[in-house]
Amino acid sequence: MALITPRTPAGTMELLPRRQVTFQRMLDTIRRNYERFGFIPLETPVFEVADVLLSKSGGETEKQVYFVQSTGAIEQGHKPDLAMRFDLTVPTARYVAQYERELAFPFRRYQMQRVYRGERAQKGRYREFYQCDIDVIGKDSLPVAYDAEMPAVIYSVFTELNVGPFQINFNNRKILLGMFEALGVTDPGIRILVLRQVDKLDKLSREDVLNLLTADGIALSGEQAASVLDMIGFSGSSADTLAHLDRLGLDNDLFKEGVEELRQVVAALIAFGVPETHWRINLAIARGLDYYTGTVYETFLTDHRSLGSVCSGGRYENLAGLYTKSKLPGVGISIGLTRLFYALEQAGIVKDGDSSVQALVTQFDPSLLNDYLAIGAALRQGGVNTEIYLSPDKPAKQFKYADKAGIRYAVIMGSDEKAKGEVLVKDMVAGTQEAVKLGELVGWFKGAIG
């Protein structure tokens, strides 16, 4: 029989073991922090009833949704009635609406699952990727203090992920909307274009950006353009930025509301103990102009700004209006871990991990197999992830295995060591080895692996 070439569909996620361990540790770190901050786990099915998932008219094609059909349904010529989730927000909205009466509000959930997009196959396009989301969802109302909790979580997660310096940027969309209202810029499309140009203040001079804002296509007046740059081009400490906003003194209710919310977020963020080295108000960020209604967040790795935002989110007015009449305001953030992982690998920031196996008990002398089994059992009992090498191969082959698998410590015992009641522990990375008494072996590992 001809062999079938083993392969995976383009754009899906699969890793070799040591990369998988690294990825798994990142997932674990994120989850641990989410739980630490009092979020509870949620998992939803990978596919949903198509009509429920795709209730927003016209979004299907754009989202490149994957449809699902069983063999039987295809044979009967049915149209697919199941579709795979393309994000975690819609399933969460559906979940909250469905179980509204059973849930305690504020409902704080974390969800870390893969999502699916029927993208064309090309480099950097993922058809399957992890999202790691948290949201706090209130019933009827949700105080703005919750908006300050999100940067506290981001700070904690990214500090523990240990991926170098980062900065959380946040803003309040009411400030932008109020400003546009006050300046008479009413067209939503123009507003988006304006924000996109202002974002270039990093790279271009003020004059160049002014020219872009007054050119065809946007066509702000010179006065409007200058006002926009004066207002949202400002950069400084949070206290300076709030003072700047007060000085502007725009006579617009939305603007004032936004400034007041921003002030509360800053105050709470300081009380949460998040150092200002790691966050700033950035009046230029907007996160798209329809879903979010208040605070918005982006997070940048200082040394890898080109990766774009690695953790984003914001405040929204009403999560589940398609499914329930209840008003469910919320605030949340999302980490696109697959994209982040590949980018961090490429940048050399994350590397293949050691194996999750911490000790390899080798088989030096097959007649001592029962001793090796007992040593392995004791290590496992002591909380050390332990593999016992059960094939009577030559020691060199066993060490080569440990090396390839990324297992750092090999435990060796021949009859000499047995007579002395000890083993040798070989450090495969350092290339050293030391004798350890059997009764002290678990303690030795506790010290070595922390």
Next chain:
Amino acid sequence: MALITPRTPAGTMELLPRRQVTFQRMLDTIRRNYERFGFIPLETPVFEVADVLLSKSGGETEKQVYFVQSTGAIEQGHKPDLAMRFDLTVPTARYVAQYERELAFPFRRYQMQRVYRGERAQKGRYREFYQCDIDVIGKDSLPVAYDAEMPAVIYSVFTELNVGPFQINFNNRKILLGMFEALGVTDPGIRILVLRQVDKLDKLSREDVLNLLTADGIALSGEQAASVLDMIGFSGSSADTLAHLDRLGLDNDLFKEGVEELRQVVAALIAFGVPETHWRINLAIARGLDYYTGTVYETFLTDHRSLGSVCSGGRYENLAGLYTKSKLPGVGISIGLTRLFYALEQAGIVKDGDSSVQALVTQFDPSLLNDYLAIGAALRQGGVNTEIYLSPDKPAKQFKYADKAGIRYAVIMGSDEKAKGEVLVKDMVAGTQEAVKLGELVGWFKGAIG
């Protein structure tokens, strides 16, 4: 706009928060034990190239596979070329063949992911369910000692899952095959029917089972039927069972090989330290008659035998013959956690968990918000999963929330407590409360939650 009824497709997995926490803890326990025994994580994509996944001819319809297609592909009238995994074995076989040169052998992986079957919607049928698998895969050969490791893992997992008494049953299929050869029972269909009837020895008398074996449809001779019952109807300690097999003295190589392997597994299992109270040789179990070739396992909950086997597996000759010429023998087990979870819930063995949130810092006096944020930060820093209630609701509403959410401990501080440098910790379950000094709060929680 009309509301859309929020709902999930029949047979998919979704849980309310406190059930989700319980489920998550079971997943974590299984994973911790798998890692403790030196298995490394693997995740594969939820869908595979259809031709790769469905390479075994004719299996598609039977397996009720789900096919996947993007919006674009449907519009162009393409046939689906992607299919969702229906188990974890085929993706693992594909993975090992695909990355053979990069992997270290024996390759020991655990995989805990959802699998999909296009079942008809009916009670007890799952279209989406978790499997939690481990396998050890050798290159060319794999010593039988690895077969003894599996019951050691099962013992460890089910002890920690804490779901009451259980017993691991194992056998060696070579013994059954050798016996059938020796007795001249050659038809594979008849062999299956015979084993199914022998299984009834629990409930029926020996005579009744003899009658079943000699009746139309199976039609063994009286002598054959009696021999089968004599051989595999035996029940006793492992030593007694091995002695019984020796006494039979069947002149069949396969039989002898099976007995020898069984003897080795028993010896290693004792050396692994698995108490014989939790395992036994059961000569009647077979696990289907084609995939497995040697040791086979089933696990039963002693007080809930009707659930059937809750953890099964076995030894196979060659994992990935469809994808590679390399011979890859292995041994593995699988826990169908979704089915197990629902069954354990129904039997009252697992219950809704406490929330994963361990402390709720309540807001007794809004003017002390910054104190609450600082207390929350300190608890989180100390490793306590902590939610801070940020809405200035009445205390009764906050306690009601803690109660509904299943959060056991509420932390309360008014100005009196603040003046004394302490908080009150209210135990929502016991209904008691005690004063704890601020500096001792983390320690108090460490003691309370272990």
